Amino acid sequence: MTNKKVTDESVYAYTPGLKIKSAIQLRKTRELPIPGSVMVDVGSTVDCDTVIAQMEIPGDPHIIKANLLLMVEPQELGEYMMKKAGDAVKVGETLARYIALFGLVKRFVVCPVDGVIENIGASGWVTVRTPSVKVALKAFIPGKVVETIPGKGVVIETNAAYIQGIFGIGGESHGPLNVLVDSVDQPLEAERITPEHAGQIIIGGSYVTLEALRRAREVGVAGVIVGGFDGDDLTKFIGYEMGVAITGQEETGITVIITEGFGRINMSLRTFELFKKYNGRDASINGETQIRAGVIRPEVIIPHDRSEGESPDEKLSKGMVKGTPVRIIREPFFGQLGKVHSLPVDLEATETESKMRVVDIELEDQRIVRVPRANVEIIEI
Numbered sequence: 523m524t525n526k527k528v529t530d531e532s533v534y535a536y537t538p539g540l541k542i543k544s545a546i547q548l549r550k551t552r553e554l555p556i557p558g559s560v561m562v563d564v565g566s567t568v569d570c571d572t573v574i575a576q577m578e579i580p581g582d583p584h585i586i587k588a589n590l591l592l593m594v595e596p597q598e599l600g601e602y603m604m605k606k607a608g609d610a611v612k613v614g615e616t617l618a619r620y621i622a623l624f625g626l627v628k629r630f631v632v633c634p635v636d637g638v639i640e641n642i643g644a645s646g647w648v649t650v651r652t653p654s655v656k657v658a659l660k661a662f663i664p665g666k667v668v669e670t671i672p673g674k675g676v677v678i679e680t681n682a683a684y685i686q687g688i689f690g691i692g693g694e695s696h697g698p699l700n701v702l703v704d705s706v707d708q709p710l711e712a713e714r715i716t717p718e719h720a721g722q723i724i725i726g727g728s729y730v731t732l733e734a735l736r737r738a739r740e741v742g743v744a745g746v747i748v749g750g751f752d753g754d755d756l757t758k759f760i761g762y763e764m765g766v767a768i769t770g771q772e773e774t775g776i777t778v779i780i781t782e783g784f785g786r787i788n789m790s791l792r793t794f795e796l797f798k799k800y801n802g803r804d805a806s807i808n809g810e811t812q813i814r815a816g817v818i819r820p821e822v823i824i825p826h827d828r829s830e831g832e833s834p835d836e837k838l839s840k841g842m843v844k845g846t847p848v849r850i851i852r853e854p855f856f857g858q859l860g861k862v863h864s865l866p867v868d869l870e871a872t873e874t875e876s877k878m879r880v881v882d883i884e885l886e887d888q889r890i891v892r893v894p895r896a897n898v899e900i901i902e903i
Contacts, residue, residue, distance in 0.1 A: 540819065540849055540901045542792055543684040544799070548823065549668070553675035554659055560670050568661040568678060570696045570806060575659040575675045581637060581652030588631045589646025592620040596646030603648075609639050617648060662694050663806045664825050683796055683824040685781070687747070688857075690809030690820030691760065691769050692777030697744035699824065701725040701801045706788040710748055712737040719743050723805055723822075725797045729786045730778075735759055738776060745777040745807045747797070747822065749789035750857070756784075768818070770810030777809040779820045782849075783857040790849075790859050791886070800824045842900060848883060852897035859901065860885040866892075 558577025568574060589599045602618045605611060611633045618631040633650060641649040665680030700722045702714045710726025712733040720742035726734075730748040732755040738746050757763050760772050781789050805824045812818035842848070846862045860883040869877035870892075879895045 541686045548682045550678045557673040566667045569664045572661045573658040574661050578654045584650045586648045588648045591631045592629050599646045680825050685822040686819040687779040687781045690779040690811050691772045692809040693770050694808045695744045695777045696806040697721045697723045699805050703727040706794045717741045728788045747779045749782040750785050750787035753784045768812045787857040847901045848898040
């Protein structure tokens with residue numbers, strides 16, 4: 523039997539998709555982390571800042587060792603309490619007092635926080651719980667409420683352009699898009715950013731410098747989107763070395779999304795052209811990223827009036843076939859875009875002598891490279 527390499531155009535392989543869509547009908551589920559109240563009804567029109575649900579988080583309990591402060595036995599505390607369970611109290615207010623020897627001995631228990639006396643225990647300790655905190659969940663995107671989830675949240679539908687990035691930091695934000703460079707290979711530098719960009723989502727090309735990112739935060743930019751960023755600069759920007767589990771909770775004052783990867787990597791031309799097409803439009807962005815199981819991608823949502831009622835993409839559901847647009851996610855071609863040229867059937871040996879399936883990719887510069895199938899992901903366009 524010969525060991526001839528063959529390809530079969532009917533062969534396909536499923537790979538997780540990275541979406542870059544000019545127009546889709548997007549449905550976004552917005553849910554509270556704990557049960558609460560839904561504030562809108564099906565059919566309601568919402569914008570980014572509409573409160574769609576609300577929850578109350580119980581306040582913190584503060585334990586006061588009242589009997590020890592008064593120097594009395596636990597069972598005697600009730601005689602000296604000036605407040606009872608259920609009473610509202612203010613910081614600095616006297617909860618209990620002990621006066622003896624015609625006023626020569628005075629001892630007091632002063633409340634350390636605002637709250638309500640939750641319990642006067644047999645142990646002689648008093649528990650004061652701070653007020654509950656109301657937390658509002660906003661819509662994040664404009665659109666129409668098409669479903670309510672009792673006690674939890676809603677599903678919002680809108681027509682939008684939709685772009686997923688590779689990595690991001692910072693949570694949800696929104697503002698008008700502003701493309702500050704002319705081409706995908708131009709870096710976003712500090713001198714391009716001015717106070718007039720406050721509240722905007724600014725777009726660069728291949729890279730953003732650490733100085734530019736700090737300048738963007740200083741002037742109040744809502745978000746920065748670029749092709750790449752230096753990993754060491756990221757650590758300097760957030761002040762600590764990031765873990766690999768999940769991002770999005772960083773208190774950086776700005777949301778940053780990288781569309782291609784770490785380093786100086788040109789933003790995909792398709793992605794850049796989409797940003798130029800919708801330049802000036804309001805967009806919603808979220809830098810939350812999860813790299814391990816249950817992958818979460820940072821996302822850019824640009825609502826618009828185009829309705830292309832997207833049905834499930836048959837090619838994507840089938841998997842990777844000839845012509846499927848993909849992105850390479852490992853070196854030496856990390857971040858490069860292309861399309862499937864062919865799918866060799868035979869397994870190929872790697873440097874470690876293990877065998878795996880490979881795929882031939884035609885890059886945007888017409889080069890054809892062979893990489894492991896695990897090193898690519900489908901891009902929905």
